[in-house]
Amino acid sequence: MDRPLPPERRAHLRDGREVRIRPIRPDDAERLCAFHDRLSTQTARLRFFSPLKHLSPDFAKHLTSVDFVKRCAFVISPIDSDTIHAVGRYEGETRRSAEVAFVVEDTLQGLGIGPLLLERLAEHAREQGFTRFSAVTLGENSQMLAMFRESPYDAHIHMERDLAFVRMDIRPVAIAAV
Numbered sequence: 001m002d003r004p005l006p007p008e009r010r011a012h013l014r015d016g017r018e019v020r021i022r023p024i025r026p027d028d029a030e031r032l033c034a035f036h037d038r039l040s041t042q043t044a045r046l047r048f049f050s051p052l053k054h055l056s057p058d059f060a061k062h063l064t065s066v067d068f069v070k071r072c073a074f075v076i077s078p079i080d081s082d083t084i085h086a087v088g089r090y091e092g093e094t095r096r097s098a099e100v101a102f103v104v105e106d107t108l109q110g111l112g113i114g115p116l117l118l119e120r121l122a123e124h125a126r127e128q129g130f131t132r133f134s135a136v137t138l139g140e141n142s143q144m145l146a147m148f149r150e151s152p153y154d155a156h157i158h159m160e161r162d163l164a165f166v167r168m169d170i171r172p173v174a175i176a177a178v
């Protein structure tokens with residue numbers, strides 16, 4: 001029997017608009033391609049470390065077919081449509097650690113979507129038994145690094161050449177402090 005999808009949530013952005021944080025679904029493949037086609041070259045470069053923007057159908061299928069245990073993705077959509085404006089995902093590396101990545105549509109960056117996705121991913125990952133998130137980002141990516149530094153997860157950031165390696169303890173704060 002198929003597992004039920006994780007629940008959808010609603011949240012407000014810094015400009016007051018309400019959005020849905022919803023689990024990605026296999027029928028999102030075309031919407032995900034359209035989202036990627038709208039990204040600026042710079043946003044695509046910061047996400048993929050290359051100017052890759054257009055997703056092949058096979059890659060879109062891979063990115064939208066997740067098990068919500070070892071691989072998970074949530075997207076941001078308006079209240080009244082399934083259009084994709086942002087994606088946050090994790091991929092399990094070990095039983096306890098998963099790597100996260102985010103991409104927010106250019107016109108909606110700076111409105112707090114990244115932190116909403118991080119929180120939703122962390123909540124879901126904890127339910128699957130994960131205790132740590134990792135991330136690799138370009139050292140120049142001050143927005144991404146600011147988001148991790150300001151998260152409640154005590155981010156450790158290690159710079160090596162032009163890359164930043166991030167580790168976060170996502171256990172509830174009281175347990176993590178023990």
Ligand SMILES: CC(C)(COP(=O)(O)OP(=O)(O)OC[C@H]1O[C@@H](n2cnc3c(N)ncnc32)[C@H](O)[C@@H]1OP(=O)(O)O)[C@@H](O)C(=O)NCCC(=O)NCCS
Nearest residue numbers: 043046047101102103104109110111112113114143144146
């Ligand atoms: C990095 C990213 C995911 C953050 O998501 P977000 O929704 O923009 O996050 P926030 O709104 O919390 O913004 C994060 C910080 O960057 C700043 N910021 C975001 N967009 C900005 C912009 N276009 N210009 C200037 N500053 C910006 C915000 O002010 C905030 O800093 P602050 O907390 O000190 O105010 C998003 O900006 C993005 O998709 N960037 C391109 C792709 C990318 O870098 N992915 C990461 C690969 S792992």
